Amino acid sequence: MTLINQLNSQDEFVGFYLLKEVEIKQTNNTPPKDYLDIILCDSSGELPAKLWDASALDKETFFPMGLVKVKGLVQTYREKLQIKILQIRPAKEEDQVKLTDFIRSAPVPSDTLVQTITKIVQEIKDPELREIVEFCVQKVENQLEQAPAAKTHHHNYYGGLAYHMVRMLELGEFLCKQRPFLNADLLKAGIILHDIAKPEEMVARLGIVSEYSVPGKLLGHIAMASSWITEAALKLGIAADSPKVIALQHLVLSHHNLGEWGSPVQPQMAEAVALHHIDALDAKMQMVEDAMNTTPDKDEWTPMIRGLENKAIYKTRI
Numbered sequence: 001m002t003l004i005n006q007l008n009s010q011d012e013f014v015g016f017y018l019l020k021e022v023e024i025k026q027t028n029n030t031p032p033k034d035y036l037d038i039i040l041c042d043s044s045g046e047l048p049a050k051l052w053d054a055s056a057l058d059k060e061t062f063f064p065m066g067l068v069k070v071k072g073l074v075q076t077y078r079e080k081l082q083i084k085i086l087q088i089r090p091a092k093e094e095d096q097v098k099l100t101d102f103i104r105s106a107p108v109p110s111d112t113l114v115q116t117i118t119k120i121v122q123e124i125k126d127p128e129l130r131e132i133v134e135f136c137v138q139k140v141e142n143q144l145e146q147a148p149a150a151k152t153h154h155h156n157y158y159g160g161l162a163y164h165m166v167r168m169l170e171l172g173e174f175l176c177k178q179r180p181f182l183n184a185d186l187l188k189a190g191i192i193l194h195d196i197a198k199p200e201e202m203v204a205r206l207g208i209v210s211e212y213s214v215p216g217k218l219l220g221h222i223a224m225a226s227s228w229i230t231e232a233a234l235k236l237g238i239a240a241d242s243p244k245v246i247a248l249q250h251l252v253l254s255h256h257n258l259g260e261w262g263s264p265v266q267p268q269m270a271e272a273v274a275l276h277h278i279d280a281l282d283a284k285m286q287m288v289e290d291a292m293n294t295t296p297d298k299d300e301w302t303p304m305i306r307g308l309e310n311k312a313i314y315k316t317r318i
Contacts, residue, residue, distance in 0.1 A: 003045075004040065004042050004044050004294070005045045005293070005296065006044070007074045008074060008298070009074055010073070010075075012071075014070070014072075015069070016070075016091055016097045017070055018042060018065070019039070019063065019067075020064065020208055021037075021039040022038050022039075022063055022064050022066075024037075024054065025037045035051060036050070036058060038050065038062075041102065041104065043104050044104075045293075049082065049084070050083070052084070058088075062088070062090075065099070066091075067090070068089065068090055073086060079303075080303055103158050103208070104157040104207070106157065108163060108166070117144070117165055117166060117169075120192070121133050121137060124185045124189060125185055128236070128238055128244050129185050129248070130189075132189070132232040132233060132245070133188075133192055135228070136192075136193055139228060140197075146158055146205075147160070148161060149161040150209075151212075154290070154307060156209070159207065161199070164282060164283070168278050169191055171282060172191050172278055186251070186271045190255070193251070193252055194251065194255045194275060196225050196228070197221040197225040200215060201213060201224065203216075222262055226253055229248050229249050230249070247269065250268065250269055250272055251271060253265050254268070254272045254276065256276070257276045287305050287307045288305070288308070291305050300315055300317075
């Protein structure tokens with residue numbers, strides 16, 4: 001079976017894949033015709049696909065998280081690869097394929113990542129900060145091993161959120177050694193809490209997001225995490241307007257930096273500035289790494305990366 005990241009333009013192929021997304025759309029023809037706009041994926045990556053002239057049966061057969069056998073043709077559309085589906089059917093029991101075989105996951109086992117996060121929480125010396133972080137982490141402890149960090153942009157796979165946290169904690173540890181004026185406890189707490197509400201913001205199964213939840217659409221993970229901090233303080237008998245609570249909320253509320261990026265306030269504490277740039281660095285480097293890992297070896301350039309202002313990355317041969 002050909003892996004997604006091994007497909008090249010004009011390749012005709014047959015293989016089993018996971019339907020990550022399926023949406024019924026219409027062409028611009030007169031009269032318009034229905035087609036299925038699909039994202040096919042496997043453990044190596046994903047590609048958009050089109051099933052033209054979708055029948056009524058097709059529209060009742062194919063849904064997200066379904067395994068399918070596909071015969072397709074790889075085409076180039078607007079400088080990006082896209083699959084034209086020639087034949088498609090649901091996978092059968094006798095095909096002996098499992099859903100978990102097609103799930104992309106963090107490069108470190110997710111249980112190991114969660115154990116690392118738990119250990120670092122216990123290393124927070126300030127008892128009030130530690131207890132607030134513990135309270136918030138417990139809200140998602142059953143989801144943290146699987147949860148992705150995003151729907152599309154970065155760490156959007158099984159265990160992606162925990163992997164993002166751990167990589168950020170590593171960067172934070174280095175930065176605190178280099179810049180000892182930073183409050184290490186506060187920065188650790190901010191890193192762990194900045195995206196802690198992501199599992200409640202998105203509806204996901206095995207790291208694949210199908211949609212945003214109602215609270216996710218109406219509130220978003222930033223506002224949700226900030227309210228969890230207040231809730232933790234009230235449950236723990238800590239004044240909601242104490243400097244530590246306000247500082248934690250500021251880190252969470254400002255970590256996207258700009259209003260158009262979702263933050264109601266900009267970073268105005270040293271630890272908040274550090275958190276924003278650590279978050280951005282890890283997210284953007286992961287976008288680059290993922291693009292390079294899923295680009296065929298023969299290609300010198302990755303596809304354009306939306307999170308990097310639609311820039312492509314040159315794969316240095318040095």
